[in-house]
Amino acid sequence: MRKMLIIGATSDIAQATVRLWAKAGDSLVLVARNPEKLNILQADLKARGAPVVETITADLNDFDRHEAIIQTAITKLGELDGVLVAHGILPDQKQCENDYSACEAVFRTNFLSVVSLLTPLANYFEAKRQGVIAVISSVAGDRGRRVNYIYGASKGGLNTYLEGLRYRLAPAGVTVLTIKPGFVDTAMTAHRKPKGFLFAAPETVAKDIDRAIRTKKGTLYTPWFWWWILLVVRHTPEFILKKINV
Numbered sequence: 712m713r714k715m716l717i718i719g720a721t722s723d724i725a726q727a728t729v730r731l732w733a734k735a736g737d738s739l740v741l742v743a744r745n746p747e748k749l750n751i752l753q754a755d756l757k758a759r760g761a762p763v764v765e766t767i768t769a770d771l772n773d774f775d776r777h778e779a780i781i782q783t784a785i786t787k788l789g790e791l792d793g794v795l796v797a798h799g800i801l802p803d804q805k806q807c808e809n810d811y812s813a814c815e816a817v818f819r820t821n822f823l824s825v826v827s828l829l830t831p832l833a834n835y836f837e838a839k840r841q842g843v844i845a846v847i848s849s850v851a852g853d854r855g856r857r858v859n860y861i862y863g864a865s866k867g868g869l870n871t872y873l874e875g876l877r878y879r880l881a882p883a884g885v886t887v888l889t890i891k892p893g894f895v896d897t898a899m900t901a902h903r904k905p906k907g908f909l910f911a912a913p914e915t916v917a918k919d920i921d922r923a924i925r926t927k928k929g930t931l932y933t934p935w936f937w938w939w940i941l942l943v944v945r946h947t948p949e950f951i952l953k954k955i956n957v
Contacts, residue, residue, distance in 0.1 A: 712735070712736040712737050712738060712762070713732070713735075713738070713792040713793060714737070714738045714739075714788040714789070714790060714791055714792045714793075715729075715732060715737050715738070715739055715791070715792060715793050715794070715795065716739075716740045716742070716784045716788075716791050716793070716794040716795070717729055717739060717742065717794070717795045717797065718742045718771065718780075718794065718796045718797065718798060718828060719742070719743060719771065719797035719798025719799070719847075720741035720742055720743045720749065720752060720797065721741075721743040721744075721745060721748040721749060721752060722743075722797045722798060722799075722847075723895070723897035723898060723913040724797055724847060724892065724895060724897065724913045724916050724917060724920070725795060725797035725847075726752060726913070727912075727913040727914045727916065728795060728797075728917040728920050728921060729741070729752070729756060729761075729795075730755070730756065730759055730917070731917055731918070731921050732761070732921070733756040733759040733760050733761035733764070734759050734760050736760055736761070736762060737761060738761065738763035738764075738788055739756060739761055739763065739764050740764075740765045740766070740767065740783075740784040740787055740788060741753065741756075741764065741765070741767070742766075742767045742768075742769055742784070743766075743768070743769075743798075744768065744769065744770050744771070745768075746766075746768045749766040749768060750766070753765075753766050763787075763788065765784075765787040765788070767780055767783055767784065771798050771820070771824050771828070772819055772820060772824055774823075774824065774827045777824075777827050777828050777831070778831055781828070781831050781832060781835070785835070790839075791835065791836075791842065792841075792842055792843070793842055793843035793844070793845065793924065794832055794842075794843070794844055794845065795846075795847075795920075796825055796828060796829070796844075796845070796846040797847045798820070798824070799820060799821045799847065799849075800816075800817060800821060801862055801900070802814075802816075802817045802861055802862055804859050804860070804861055804862070807861040808861075817861055817865050818864075818865050818868075821862070821866060821869065822865045822866075822868045822869050822872070825846060825869055825872075829846075829872075829876065832844060833879075833880060833885075836880065836883070837880055837883045837885060840883050840884050840885075841884050841885065842885050842886070843885070843886040843887075843888065843924055843927070844876070844880075844885065844886070844887045844888065845886075845887075845888040845890060845920065845923075845924055846869065846873055846887075846888070846890060847890045847892065847920075848866045848873070848889050848890060848891050849862070849863075849866040849891060850891045850892065850893050850932065850937050850940075850941055851863040851866050851867075852864075852865075852866030852867035852869060852870045852891070853867070853870070853891070853941045853944065853945055854941075854944050854945055855867075856952070856957050857952075857956065857957070858956065870889055870891075873887055874889070877889075877929055886927045886928075886929075887929065888920075888928055888929065888930070888931060889929065889930045890920055890923070890933065891930065891931060891932050891933070891937065891941075892911070892916050892933050892937075893909060893911065893932075893933070893934065893937040894909050894910045894911065895910065895911050895912075895913060895916055896911065896912055896913070897913055911933070915933070915934060916933045919933040919934065919935075920933070
C-alpha cells in the first residue's frame with residue numbers, strides 16, 4: 712500500500728480523493744489549516760480503512776514551515792510514495808484589479824507556495840528515483856480571460872512550472888501530474904448559481920485523479936470533456952475573445 716502526503720487535505724476535491732485511498736488501504740498524512748476539519752477527516756478515513764492517518768496543522772502561506780512539514784510527513788510514514796497538492800484560492804477579480812496586495816496574495820497561495828513545497832519534494836523523489844507529484848491546477852490557466860485573468864495567470868504559471876518539472880524528473884522515474892479541473896461543485900464555487908451541466912461533483916474528479924495517478928499520466932482534464940472545450944478556447948482568435956464577455 713502507498714504512503715501519501717496530501718497538502719490542502721480539507722478541500723472538497725482532496726477529501727473525495729483521500730476517501731478512495733483510505734478504502735484502498737493507503738497510509739496518509741493530511742496537511743491543512745483547520746485542526747477541527749482535520750480531526751473529522753482523520754476519523755472518517757480511519758473508519759474507511761486507512762491503516763495510518765496522521766495530521767499536520769499549518770498555514771501554507773508560512774513558507775518558512777514548508778521544509779519542516781515535509782520532513783515531519785516523511786518521519787511519520789517512514790517514506791513517501793507520492794504527494795497531492797490541493798490548496799488554492801479563487802479571488803475576486805475586480806478586487807484584484809484595484810488592489811495589488813489582493814493580487815499578490817493570489818500568486819503567493821496558488822503559485823509561489825506550491826513552488827516552495829515542491830522544491831524539496833522534487834529533490835526527495837528524484838533522489839529516491841520514484842514517486843508521484845500530483846497538483847491541482849485549473850483549466851483557467853490554459854488561456855487568459857477577462858473575467859478571471861488573475862486566477863488564470865496564477866494557474867498558468869503553475870502549469871508551466873509543472874510542465875518543466877515533469878521533463879526534469881522523467882529520467883528519474885518520477886511522475887508529475889498536472890490536474891486541470893473545470894467547474895466543480897465545491898465550497899470555492901458556492902457563490903456560482905445556478906450550477907449548470909458543466910459542473911462536476913468532487914467525487915467524479917477524485918476518481919479521475921486516482922486513475923490518472925495510477926496510470927502515470929502527465930496532464931489530466933477533468934471531467935474529460937474539458938479537453939475538447941479548452942482545445943476550442945485555445946484556438947479561438949483574439950479578435951473574437953475581445954468582443955465577448957468570457
